[in-house]
Amino acid sequence: MHTGRIAELWTYPVKGCRGIPLEVATVEPMGLAHDRRWMVVRPSGRFLTQRELPALARVGTALEDGRLVLVLDGQRHPVLPADRDDERLDVTVWGQQLPAIPQSPVTDRLLSEFLGRAVRLVRFAPEALRPCDPAISPPGARTGFADGFPLLLASTSSLARLNDHLAEAGAEPVPMARFRPNLVVNGLPPWAEDEAPWLCAGTTVFRLVSPCERCIVTTTDQASGERLGEEPLRTLRRMHSDNAGHPLFGWNLVPILGDEPAPRLRIGDLLTLAPGPHA
DSSP, rough: OEEEEEEEEESBTTTTTTTTTESEEEEEEEEEEETOEEEEEEEBBBBTTTTTTTGGGOOOOETTTTTTEEEETTTTEOOOOSSSOOOOEEEETTTEEEEEEEEEHHHHHHHHHTTTOOOOOEEOHHHOBBBBTTTSSSSTOOOOOSSSEEEEEEEHHHHHHHHHHHHHHTTOOHHHHHHHHGGEEESHHHGGGOOOOOEEEEHHHEEEEEEOOGGGGGGBOOOOBBBBTTTHHHHHHHSBBOOTTOOOEEEEEEEESSSSOOOEEEEEEEEEEEESTOO
């Protein structure tokens, strides 16, 4: 069993775009409040991420009373609501099709001009249900527009160990932002997250369901959207990968919530990695 503390909390309202650092975060069944509840899609409804469109890293986000604001080259653009409450667009995320709420044509035009291609912005529909992989997830686990699970955990000591290996290889260190976690913890031994299936923070319990396989997004500067080479993927393949050679960093989490009011996490909260949920 290992203990640490919450060092950072992040929500990413629009999938693939810049996140928002938080002091306090509300935990909901689909992850932190507002996280990946909006998404940029092709006009056909197929999802877009930094894998295909690294310029998404240049799209800033803010929340004002739960309302999304896009920040494009320093200019703030409140996202206007859909023209009709019942309007829906079928979108596809990793082969899963679900209904989403189109946002305003004004926002679509702004984003399309900024990104240099035709796109639309959609919001996760309240009636949509996107289950997590039932083979490895607790019953009833679900997520929004995240890749597959509600939250992503990363450890500062694991990043430090990775950066030590990068330095030995003559490469530059990488910042935590490249991995886009929701929950950053410090005080744990390197890779301690690989050893325990449960995380407890106060009264909130999370199941660690799978290590996160990393992709080209980790090679992308999260301020400029520029691709910066093969690192850290090359080094992760060598020093922290699965049996198939897939590079791994961080763990996907599913919150275990009851009927009580939505719990909150705070910077500095004590947390425990443990072999069982009540250890």
